[in-house]
Amino acid sequence: MAYVPLADRDHEMEMHHPHTWIGKYVWSQDHKVIAIQYGSIAIFTGLVGLVLSLLFRLQLGFPESVSFVDPNFYYQAITMHGMIMVVYFLTALFLGGFGNYLVPLMCGARDMVFPFMNMLSVWVFLVSVIILMASFFVGGGPTGAGWTLYPPQTAMAGTPGHDLGIVLMLVSLAVFIVAFTMGGLNYVVTILQYRCRGLTMMRLPLSIWGIFVATVLGLFAFPALLVAAIMMLFDTLLGTSFFMPAVLESGTALDHNGGSPILFQHLFWFFGHPEVYIVALPAFGLVSDVLSVHARKNIFGYRMMVWAIIAIGGLSFIVWAHHMYVSGMNPYFGFFFATTTLIIAVPTALKVYNWVLTLWEGDIRMNVPMYFAIGFIFTFIHGGLTGLFLGNVVIDLPLSDTYFVIAHFHMVMGVSPILVLFAAIYHWYPKMTGRMFHEGMAKLHFWLTFLGAYAIYLPMHYLGFLGVPRRYYALGTTEFIPASAQDLNATITIAALIVGISQLLFFINIIWSLRYGKKADPNPWGAASLEWQTPDTPPAHGNWGDQLPTVYRWAYDYSVPGAHQDFIPQNTPESEEPTVSDEHFDPDTEKSLANL
């Protein structure tokens, strides 16, 4: 049957231009408004997660200083903190927020393929957040089983929130997965089918590649969480024994028999490991673009970068059991998973080399996004290296469930993606709002966050080596933990408070600048990719005015020798390109030409 692409369907599609305020900002089908809605909900939820972390950090640093942080609340706080940050904050902000904003713009499309489904996605996401937050207000409070929700302790009387809390958590996750699937299908199909004329897959900016592969991972990995959540809901509500073994609760046998807790762990981590790359891959993509723009150089090894993203995505499905070394498994399994885990470090390291080589001899502009992007390279290398330690079974056994693991995944999945988020928000802020933010405040924000993050997590590696276990309300007295560990804990807490409070700088900055910021140039950084070439800033509904763009080149034509500007937008035809030479040039002689 005849294939009618979006551009030619415009008249049929009849972009629905809403006129009321509610139609424009609430029930909007415009991907940019949806992106902001997704982003705001995610950031709000993230703030709840942040406050929870400060509360349990206070307990760790200054035991019993906050009266309501008792052991139950402590467990509830760490559980909700973990789940909120991983799923409702990072996943939603990267894919729901940035995915929504950038995919149509960078693909030269007017909107997502299925705008209505896209709108449903954000509202269903809101419902999932409301269900999650409701668990704070029900009897027994939210679940305190740890974000990994391992049975049987999720359902045992000793665990806070073992009745209503866990049910709300599971239902909320299931609802989130529905929302994500609706959004995810949109991002994937838009990227595959609705790119504008001339924009081949290999001309896409790496941001889109990262978002694309991460979304595919999400679509195929979240089902594992859904399956686990459904079976666990059956166990808790309907008395089945999928996961629940025969077990005693305060001396009396529960009604369960023969279930397999290990089965849950497999399902959870079959989702859980890809999930870390669902967060990491968009960060990899966004940071590549930020680095390239502000270094005024094409990204080093574009093709390698794309393939590395795909390879990491594929491999991430066969490493999950490295989270289960201490759960016990056949040694050959352990060997297999250790090997695959270490193999995944190869494409990952490759990306790091390419970021550094992108900077090499670049015409680096130390703009605010660049600070965060370079900060990311540091923290990511750091966290990646500790991952290599943990990937080896024998090294992992003593380190598992200690603060070393906390340090590893916060460097790699906490601090690193968040630095990229800040880089990306500062980078695209002028396009999204039409205003510039305050530079000085943003730089101060960077230094406090970056140095503060090190002050928090570097000492945790050491605590981990000492053997300080994670998820303990209080350390008590043990032989192997010296009393000075407590001093370190107090220091960490102070650093965490400083970092937490310094995020106010960010919020004040972006809110204040909305009104009082300098009017932004349509393309203040001189970026070549499509989203900076829109006729309006911020882009209007439909993005491109009357005519869709046509793409003549990749997204990384920076400092092209002979060109009179140091970047050539993707939609500049060759004929209008003021070069002095043809495309096959000798880099050495060209360099001098560029300096003319």
Place this chain on the structure above:
Amino acid sequence: MKLFRSVTNKPWERKGIIGGMRPEGAFNTDAERVALSFFLIIASVVFSLFTVSYFIRMELPDWQPLAEPTQLWLNTGLLVASSVLFQWARNIVGSGQSNNLLIALVGAGVFALLFIVGQLLTWQDLQAAGLYLSSNPANAFYYLMTGLHAVHLLGGLWVWSRSTIRLLSGAEVTDIKLSIELCALYWHFLLLVWLVLFALLANT
């Protein structure tokens, strides 16, 4: 493969327009069909994970195999009939006609509904025999997997009902062609899933 060729491009070497006069999708088909294909993969992942869990759980000592109701054979027949009718509807719209379209379409939906009713009857029989959800893991899986399959079918019926209503209210065949084609694809997929589930349940 076009997709593979496109990721081996060297984008920095080639300038100018690549492709024809129109924007090109990675797949030469409608966006809806691409989205449905992705959805089918996602649904397959869900059912596969349940199947894997089934096998793992089956190894544990308290497992008692369930004697599947013979009614399932009848139900399978109903679902096959539904799928066949959908294929018929698809062939009709494919050849651009509209004769018998309503019969095929309504028939397909009715058989699917009968299938769901039949599945509910098996649940009733099991309950009557004292085999509840929590009696045994094999029962639990039976209720869970048949239920999930039925939910997928209900989702399909929702789309089916919209197309049928549009056809009844006089829509052009070309307007509902795509949705009938996609429904047919979805139905065949669910039939396949059901056959696999049935084989799994019946043989263990």
